[in-house]
Amino acid sequence: MIRVVLPAHLRTLARVRGEVELEVLGVATQRSVLDALEAKYPMLCGTLRDHVTQLRRPFVRFFACEQDLSHESPDAPLPDVVASGAEPFLIVGAIAGGRGRV
Amino acid sequence: MSKVRVLVGTRKGAFVLTSDGKRANWDISGPHFAGWEIYHVKGSPADPNRLYASQSSGWFGQVMQRSNDAGKTWEPVGNKFVYDGVPGTHQWYDGTPHPWEFKRVWHLEPSLTDPDTVYAGVEDAALFRSSDGGQNWQELSGLRGHGSGPRWQPGAGGMCLHTILLDPNVAGRMYIAISAAGAFRSDDAGTSWKPINQGLRSEQIPDPTAEVGHCVHRIAMHPSRPGVLFMQKHWDVMRSNNAGDSWQEVSGNLPTDFGFVIDVHAHEPETIYVVPIKSDSEHYPPDGKLRVYRSRTGGNDWEPLTKGLPQSDCYVNVLRDAMAVDSLDSCGVYFGTTGGQVYASADAGDNWAPIVRDLPAVLSVEVQTLS
Numbered sequence: 001m002i003r004v005v006l007p008a009h010l011r012t013l014a015r016v017r018g019e020v021e022l023e024v025l026g027v028a029t030q031r032s033v034l035d036a037l038e039a040k041y042p043m044l045c046g047t048l049r050d051h052v053t054q055l056r057r058p059f060v061r062f063f064a065c066e067q068d069l070s071h072e073s074p075d076a077p078l079p080d081v082v083a084s085g086a087e088p089f090l091i092v093g094a095i096a097g098g099r100g101r102v
Numbered sequence: 103m104s105k106v107r108v109l110v111g112t113r114k115g116a117f118v119l120t121s122d123g124k125r126a127n128w129d130i131s132g133p134h135f136a137g138w139e140i141y142h143v144k145g146s147p148a149d150p151n152r153l154y155a156s157q158s159s160g161w162f163g164q165v166m167q168r169s170n171d172a173g174k175t176w177e178p179v180g181n182k183f184v185y186d187g188v189p190g191t192h193q194w195y196d197g198t199p200h201p202w203e204f205k206r207v208w209h210l211e212p213s214l215t216d217p218d219t220v221y222a223g224v225e226d227a228a229l230f231r232s233s234d235g236g237q238n239w240q241e242l243s244g245l246r247g248h249g250s251g252p253r254w255q256p257g258a259g260g261m262c263l264h265t266i267l268l269d270p271n272v273a274g275r276m277y278i279a280i281s282a283a284g285a286f287r288s289d290d291a292g293t294s295w296k297p298i299n300q301g302l303r304s305e306q307i308p309d310p311t312a313e314v315g316h317c318v319h320r321i322a323m324h325p326s327r328p329g330v331l332f333m334q335k336h337w338d339v340m341r342s343n344n345a346g347d348s349w350q351e352v353s354g355n356l357p358t359d360f361g362f363v364i365d366v367h368a369h370e371p372e373t374i375y376v377v378p379i380k381s382d383s384e385h386y387p388p389d390g391k392l393r394v395y396r397s398r399t400g401g402n403d404w405e406p407l408t409k410g411l412p413q414s415d416c417y418v419n420v421l422r423d424a425m426a427v428d429s430l431d432s433c434g435v436y437f438g439t440t441g442g443q444v445y446a447s448a449d450a451g452d453n454w455a456p457i458v459r460d461l462p463a464v465l466s467v468e469v470q471t472l473s
Contacts, residue, residue: 007161007162008137009137009138009159009161009162010162012136013162013165013178043165043178045181045182046163046164046165046181046182047162047163047165047181048162051181051182051184052184057161057162057163059160059161060161060162093161093162094161
């Protein structure tokens with residue numbers, strides 16, 4: 001069981017409170033965790049990574065074990081403590097960014 | 103008893119304002135989608151309980167929302183906007199080619215007859231359509247691919263398709279406008295398009311009378327005369343009597359002809375409204391006086407409407423999608439400001455009052471008249 005912490009806006013969008021728990025088949029990676037997350041909460045599709053390229057959105061960050069994993073390969077295994085559920089996988093809105101234009 | 107529902111999109115959420123036909127007392131619900139930018143909320147003319155909302159953020163991108171109960175509850179629908187084929191390039195701010203990239207939905211235009219069909223105008227400029235209530239979106243790529251696309255360029259707010267008008271009389275005819283490309287018309291339900299910018303003059307582009315490149319801010323029409331169009335361009339208020347084939351300037355005695363909004367009285371097709379803004383570098387009203395200008399002659403002769411509007415020290419802007427009218431008798435006129443006020447007039451503009459005054463910056467205002 002993988003534990004995922006979503007940013008507040010996406011918890012509201014997905015209508016969840018607190019952490020999300022996911023069953024991930026095979027090796028736990030950013031990609032497999034996001035695949036499982038989007039399968040369970042399809043309204044999150046496109047909010048974390050591009051629909052087509054599957055690249056992480058620029059102002060979304062992935063943290064775990066006090067490390068920034070955002071620039072790791074999406075297919076790199078996550079730390080064992082994340083894969084085991086001992087530590088959560090944190091999805092964070094970057095402290096920079098967010099401003100649109102009109 | 104008639105009712106009016108005002109749908110307000112702001113920088114930090116959507117708000118729904120309702121009143122009876124007297125339009126004196128208002129109930130306010132919201133913020134819906136708190137903290138998100140809501141560029142536009144619009145109801146279906148075929149089913150007024152069906153609303154669509156464009157929700158976006160710089161962090162999490164585009165989300166589309168749909169309501170089947172007039173905004174009491176909402177459900178996310180499809181947000182996959184993928185350009186048809188190889189997107190190609192348009193001009194960047196410095197004139198270099200720049201790849202087409204989807205950023206957000208600026209404007210939603212539900213079909214006049216089918217609640218499940220809705221058009222979306224997006225940045226980077228393109229037109230999409232959904233025929234299943236917003237679940238799936240397909241680009242009407244004849245617009246972007248008709249030939250001039252590589253010459254389009256972004257205005258200061260981005261390269262947005264912000265206006266969609268559906269002709270209620272001529273089947274398949276629709277108009278769109280892009281900043282900064284200009285106005286376009288389709289006569290075959292969006293399959294093919296032609297630029298309709300003859301008569302526009304923009305000193306900010308190398309060829310002031312070019313076929314495309316004009317920063318059109320808004321177009322409005324009266325449903326009883328859909329061949330007559332009114333335009334607020336970056337500078338200049340314009341009018342066309344032939345479905346956009348040619349345009350004439352009708353700025354007349356306006357104190358400045360820069361602005362964003364333009365709209366038409368619900369019952370008087372020659373009565374139009376604008377909110378003059380000082381300039382493109384000073385996005386606030388001239389002299390700190392917030393004035394709506396009304397022409398009862400389809401342009402050229404304008405009168406300031408000031409009763410109930412701040413006439414000193416007012417430095418808000420009124421953005422392009424932030425004016426609307428109701429169809430009660432007499433016609434109600436509404437507009438929202440970047441200062442968070444929504445002003446309403448229940449007598450066609452003679453008298454104004456804020457119906458809410460401390461919202462986040464208002465991006466869009468739409469009105470539904472309910473029987």
